[in-house]
Amino acid sequence: MAVEKIRNGGAWTEAEFNSRITSALRKVSSYWKPKQKCLKKANVSRGMYRCEHCKQVVPLKIWGVWKSGKKEGKPRKITNILADHINPVVDPAVGNISWDVYIERMFVEEDGYQALCHDCHSKKTKAENAIATARRKRENS
Numbered sequence: 001m002a003v004e005k006i007r008n009g010g011a012w013t014e015a016e017f018n019s020r021i022t023s024a025l026r027k028v029s030s031y032w033k034p035k036q037k038c039l040k041k042a043n044v045s046r047g048m049y050r051c052e053h054c055k056q057v058v059p060l061k062i063w064g065v066w067k068s069g070k071k072e073g074k075p076r077k078i079t080n081i082l083a084d085h086i087n088p089v090v091d092p093a094v095g096n097i098s099w100d101v102y103i104e105r106m107f108v109e110e111d112g113y114q115a116l117c118h119d120c121h122s123k124k125t126k127a128e129n130a131i132a133t134a135r136r137k138r139e140n141s
């Protein structure tokens with residue numbers, strides 16, 4: 001059964017609507033000063049940043065690979081230092097609550113961010129995803 005397109009005059013499903021709003025908010029957050037400040041603080045020398053978790057000094061960009069799509073497996077430059085929300089925007093143990101809560105957790109002040117290298121950030125994301133998956137399983141059983 002096709003998912004009903006109930007948003008944007010019948011053009012978007014609820015999931016599309018949510019993903020458009022999320023990416024618009026993410027775009028706004030790139031102008032968020034506390035986030036920029038977090039990266040500035042991690043900058044130790046030209047193009048080099050210290051990860052607040054593993055304490056390694058790493059370059060801003062490294063070579064990675066495309067994870068999906070036509071270019072899958074092909075090399076690409078990836079950002080190696082990220083301003084991470086110490087408390088995830090969506091608590092994986094709780095899930096989505098409302099846009100109010102989402103926005104409140106997304107736009108935190110400087111103490112809400114930590115600079116993480118790509119490796120540490122991926123590990124954290126993987127751990128959070130595992131918690132979210134276990135929660136969804138529980139909720140659906």
Ligand SMILES: [Zn+2]
Binds near residue numbers: 116118119
């Ligand atoms: Zn690290």
